[in-house]
Amino acid sequence: xxxxxxxxxxxxxxxxxxxxxxxxxxxxxxxxxxxxxxxxxxxxxxxxxxxxxxxxxxxxxxxxxxxxxxxxxxxxxxxxxxxxxxxxxxxxxxxxxxxxxxxxxxxxxxxxxxxxxxxxxxxxxxxxxxxxxxxxxxxxxxxxxxxxxxxxxxxxxxxxxxxxxxxxxxxxxxxxxxxxxxxxxxxxxxxxxxxxxxxxxxxxxxxxxxxxxxxxxxxxxxxxxxxxxxxxxxxxxxxxxxxxxxxxxxxxxxxxxxxxxxxxxxxxxxxxxxxxxxxxxxxxxxxxxxxxxxxxxxxxxxxxxxxxxxxxxxxxxxxxxxxxxxxxxxxxxxxxxxxxxxxxxxxxxxxxxxxxxxxxxxxxxxxxxxxxxxxxxxxxxxxxxxxxxxxxxxxxxxxxxxxxxxxxxxxxxxxxxxxxxxxxxxxxxxxxxxxxxxxxxxxxxxxxxxxxxx
Numbered sequence: 001x002x003x004x005x006x007x008x009x010x011x012x013x014x015x016x017x018x019x020x021x022x023x024x025x026x027x028x029x030x031x032x033x034x035x036x037x038x039x040x041x042x043x044x045x046x047x048x049x050x051x052x053x054x055x056x057x058x059x060x061x062x063x064x065x066x067x068x069x070x071x072x073x074x075x076x077x078x079x080x081x082x083x084x085x086x087x088x089x090x091x092x093x094x095x096x097x098x099x100x101x102x103x104x105x106x107x108x109x110x111x112x113x114x115x116x117x118x119x120x121x122x123x124x125x126x127x128x129x130x131x132x133x134x135x136x137x138x139x140x141x142x143x144x145x146x147x148x149x150x151x152x153x154x155x156x157x158x159x160x161x162x163x164x165x166x167x168x169x170x171x172x173x174x175x176x177x178x179x180x181x182x183x184x185x186x187x188x189x190x191x192x193x194x195x196x197x198x199x200x201x202x203x204x205x206x207x208x209x210x211x212x213x214x215x216x217x218x219x220x221x222x223x224x225x226x227x228x229x230x231x232x233x234x235x236x237x238x239x240x241x242x243x244x245x246x247x248x249x250x251x252x253x254x255x256x257x258x259x260x261x262x263x264x265x266x267x268x269x270x271x272x273x274x275x276x277x278x279x280x281x282x283x284x285x286x287x288x289x290x291x292x293x294x295x296x297x298x299x300x301x302x303x304x305x306x307x308x309x310x311x312x313x314x315x316x317x318x319x320x321x322x323x324x325x326x327x328x329x330x331x332x333x334x335x336x337x338x339x340x341x342x343x344x345x346x347x348x349x350x351x352x353x354x355x356x357x358x359x360x361x362x363x364x365x366x367x368x369x370x371x372x373x374x375x376x377x378x379x380x381x382x383x384x385x386x387x388x389x390x391x392x393x394x395x396x397x398x399x400x401x402x403x404x405x406x407x408x409x410x411x412x413x414x415x416x417x418x419x420x421x422x423x424x425x426x427x428x429x430x431x432x433x434x435x436x437x438x439x440x441x442x443x444x445x446x447x448x449x450x451x452x453x454x
Contacts, residue, residue: 085308
């Protein structure tokens with residue numbers, strides 16, 4: 001196995017394939033934290049720290065709902081990639097329509113569940129009244145954009161599974177560009193305050209979904225092979241893999257987002273300045289993770305195609321090439337955070353208390369990319385192989401191993417909180433790596449995953 005790694009790295013066509021998908025996804029992914037950065041910067045220049053804290057706290061809940069819905073993108077990518085590997089146009093159409101149907105049904109359910117849960121959580125936090133009222137109002141508005149966001153997840157996953165990274169780039173740049181333009185215009189230009197940031201997000205998500213649906217319709221109309229198989233669309237044997245994969249990825253992502261929600265809630269208990277500082281620092285982690293996710297998305301699509309074709313050598317080459325580039329990029333992010341972290345904080349806010357609080361925790365931010373990178377890469381492998389159950393189990397084990405550490409370190413204040421987050425990322429990488437190694441020893445990646453897809 002080890003002797004094959006240098007040869008896999010030297011496969012130039014694999015480097016080209018990885019970057020053909022990764023570069024557009026990196027460029028599109030970076031617009032997501034850019035939206036958060038612009039929003040934080042605009043709200044950070046409003047007169048009160050509780051305004052920034054309210055947006056950060058409310059967005060933690062909204063991000064929880066959106067992120068746990070990410071199974072729609074991941075499940076669609078894996079299934080579409082394997083269908084593309086088999087050159088099955090009818091399956092591609094069926095997967096898209098089934099996933100869009102699932103997105104429409106889930107958007108109402110998730111929004112309806114998120115609102116009372118958030119109200120309950122806000123009521124039990126030790127936060128100021130002003131922050132409580134503002135966060136509740138912001139979240140209530142923001143949830144109206146959820147259906148548009150879920151439709152975008154399906155479309156991005158489907159196009160990526162088809163080895164088309166340019167269309168997801170167009171969808172995300174269009175959506176986030178609108179958000180970036182509207183946020184300062186509504187918050188500051190029209191003096192709407194933090195409500196303007198919520199309205200900007202809602203408008204951007206629906207317009208982006210409409211643009212993506214138009215692009216998908218053009219592709220379906222142009223491929224005569226992709227006729228709708230109504231019996232296949234309704235058949236349980238085609239719904240079962242989609243629902244099972246999405247269920248397991250949902251549980252895996254819910255556990256992940258509970259961790260980040262816990263960071264926000266614990267930070268809120270430590271004071272308005274601390275919760276705001278953590279939000280600004282996590283914007284840095286989001287930049288790094290979204291860039292590294294571009295490579296992970298390439299791994300999803302290319303590993304899924306290799307598995308659909310039964311090509312073990314291509315599967316190994318994708319992992320080696322994407323892994324090498326991921327490590328190099330994570331090191332760059334860590335060095336940038338060490339050298340320019342304070343400038344990054346100062347750009348986002350001019351509140352002295354928030355700047356001072358954030359500066360104390362910059363070393364933790366610098367450590368995170370090189371620890372977290374391996375879980376991002378391995379997630380791509382498991383998603384492309386549609387091995388969602390193993391992903392779920394590894395995530396739950398990581399969460400259970402982290403909880404006692406978080407409790408033990410709570411006396412260290414916000415430093416203990418960041419230590420727990422770092423430990424969680426390390427457990428994720430180790431648990432996924434152990435499962436991947438065991439499957440590789442049994443030569444179970446290609447055959448079993450392909451059987452699941454069919």
